């Protein structure tokens with residue numbers, strides 16, 4: 001006696017096929033299944049459904065119960081299917097482009113469109129700290145509307161306020177570049193490096209908030225905004241043009257955002273009003289994560305492939321050569337930093353402000369050398385490369 005499934009009054013077009021499918025599942029090709037039911041169109045619908053799914057209805061007995069002979073087609077479809085890695089973690093070496101958009105760990109039917117991702121190799125995108133950094137990023141998102149007390153009074157001295165506005169104008173253009181780069185990197189990343197993709201998505205969201213709060217602080221006293229120099233934009237353009245995942249992450253996050261950690265801390269320390277202090281403090285917290293990923297990823301790659309240090313070195317030298325004839329940092333930005341640290345036009349105060357900015361540049365250099373050494377550069381080479389970093393800071 002073949003196994004039986006009873007659909008009662010259920011039609012195949014009302015979900016009855018689920019019962020048939022379930023009953024067929026344990027059977028081998030060629031096995032028979034008896035289908036009972038009272039639906040008036042059951043015979044016609046079952047014949048059509050079986051044709052579509054590679055089974056056959058036994059037509060020998062017209063009035064007796066319906067019998068299906070299980071066909072091979074249902075198995076065929078999944079015969080060449082492949083498990084897309086392990087849901088728990090990223091691929092060991094390479095994410096197969098043929099897995100495309102399938103969930104990591106899913107059983108992937110052969111024949112779908114491959115994904116056009118440029119970065120599919122683990123070593124070129126991964127850092128072991130990525131999952132923790134993503135979790136920290138997801139837990140640390142803040143609301144620009146409420147995280148800053150926008151009603152706090154701003155600087156009374158108009159020239160100090162102009163300096164703040166100039167610095168905010170400069171920050172916005174840097175943040176815009178810092179938003180575009182992770183967004184571009186993640187668009188070309190195989191989605192099975194999911195934690196890196198998620199981290200880059202939160203990084204882009206962080207930069208979107210930075211653009212917002214720096215713009216809002218810049219306009220708080222009624223505007224207009226300050227100046228944007230050609231040299232500053234040229235510096236950022238070289239970052240946008242960097243084609244490789246790791247060199248882009250290295251130049252942006254290790255060197256640029258690493259340098260910005262000191263800049264934002266400086267702004268926080270010398271902020272003439274609570275709003276400026278708040279926006280600098282909030283941004284530096286996010287930036288620390290961006291730097292942490294860039295450093296961890298670059299160090300990870302340099303550790304597996306020592307020769308990659310040469311590629312990183314070349315990226316710094318190439319960028320330096322491309323920017324050699326540009327002014328680098330906007331002079332209005334430099335002067336604004338001095339005035340902010342000085343706090344007044346007294347010659348003694350300006351002298352102290354000047355020294356504070358010199359100290360800032362020294363600590364930026366020290367931080368870059370430390371990160372470069374961590375990645376694997378000998379100290380003398382780290383010092384050399386740090387000195388070649390763009391005068392625009394980012």
Ligand SMILES: [Fe+2]
Pocket residue numbers: 175178206207210283287
């Ligand atoms: Fe930022």
Ligand SMILES: [Fe+2]
Pocket residue numbers: 178207257286287290
């Ligand atoms: Fe950033």
